[in-house]
Amino acid sequence: MGNSATAKSLVLLTGATSGIGKHTALALAKVGYPLALVARSQDKLQQVCEEIESLHIEGAVASYFPHDLTDLAGLASLIEKIENDQGGIGVLINSAGMGYMRPLLETPLQEWQQVLDLNLTAVFALTQLVVRRMVERREGLVVNLCSISALKTFPDWGAYSASKFALLSLSRTLAQEVRTYGVRVTALCPGAVDTPLWNSLNAGFDRNQMLSAETVAQWIVQTLALPPQAVLEEAVLMPAGGAL
Numbered sequence: 001m002g003n004s005a006t007a008k009s010l011v012l013l014t015g016a017t018s019g020i021g022k023h024t025a026l027a028l029a030k031v032g033y034p035l036a037l038v039a040r041s042q043d044k045l046q047q048v049c050e051e052i053e054s055l056h057i058e059g060a061v062a063s064y065f066p067h068d069l070t071d072l073a074g075l076a077s078l079i080e081k082i083e084n085d086q087g088g089i090g091v092l093i094n095s096a097g098m099g100y101m102r103p104l105l106e107t108p109l110q111e112w113q114q115v116l117d118l119n120l121t122a123v124f125a126l127t128q129l130v131v132r133r134m135v136e137r138r139e140g141l142v143v144n145l146c147s148i149s150a151l152k153t154f155p156d157w158g159a160y161s162a163s164k165f166a167l168l169s170l171s172r173t174l175a176q177e178v179r180t181y182g183v184r185v186t187a188l189c190p191g192a193v194d195t196p197l198w199n200s201l202n203a204g205f206d207r208n209q210m211l212s213a214e215t216v217a218q219w220i221v222q223t224l225a226l227p228p229q230a231v232l233e234e235a236v237l238m239p240a241g242g243a244l
């Protein structure tokens, strides 16, 4: 665990009810971060908070804020609620995301828009609100869950890949724009991770060959532990045994 100024600042984590987000919430709680958790399911958010409470870790206070992130009009009041409840947000982790597997020629416009709305536009809108405040305070860290699909294309992953390529360019541009204000931006690009995201996809991959969500969560904990003078700008983490 690092001893940086941001180490114990409030973390706003989206997608906190499942997969990478849920395991990141638990891993950050274990090292004492206060957390504001966002996803749509109130019941699942409550369960994660109860799990964190049961750890009895000093400093690891978790609150939850159910919200559909594609409801862009509600984001400003979401941030206000979080800041009134828990104070300024020091770290924003954008983990909420989704994908479909379908050839582009068979992708309905509505599906395309759904993927872009959550994976890109919601991240843009939420990040803009949070980072404006970070810039005023002259400190902060944003971690965006991109994907290996932000760097490589795969057949049947057109909408997802377009959203992640765009999210990576958003991350790179933002990093350049805010670095002189003490705000750091990290783009993480994992290969396949064994999470519920794959449950409804007929990908035919061996899930035992994928990264575990716990491994990715530890990677995120290490990213946050860097001192404020250092930033991991972007990184790729792949399962060692396969070509996923």
Ligand SMILES: NC(=O)c1ccc[n+]([C@@H]2O[C@H](COP(=O)([O-])OP(=O)(O)OC[C@H]3O[C@@H](n4cnc5c(N)ncnc54)[C@H](OP(=O)(O)O)[C@@H]3O)[C@@H](O)[C@H]2O)c1
Pocket: 014, 015, 016, 017, 018, 019, 020, 021, 038, 039, 040, 041, 042, 044, 067, 068, 069, 070, 094, 095, 096, 097, 098, 118, 145, 146, 147, 148, 189, 190, 191, 192, 193, 194, 195, 196, 197, 198
């Ligand atoms: N799994 C992989 O192989 C992999 C690889 C590389 C990158 N990634 C990226 O890593 C991130 C996390 O993926 P994961 O595998 O952990 O996914 P996951 O297990 O499917 O979890 C997705 C999370 O996003 C939340 N969410 C979905 N739609 C939402 C909405 N409209 N508003 C608010 N929250 C919403 C879900 O909670 P609710 O349903 O309660 O809203 C859930 O907590 C994603 O950005 C994904 O693209 C995943």
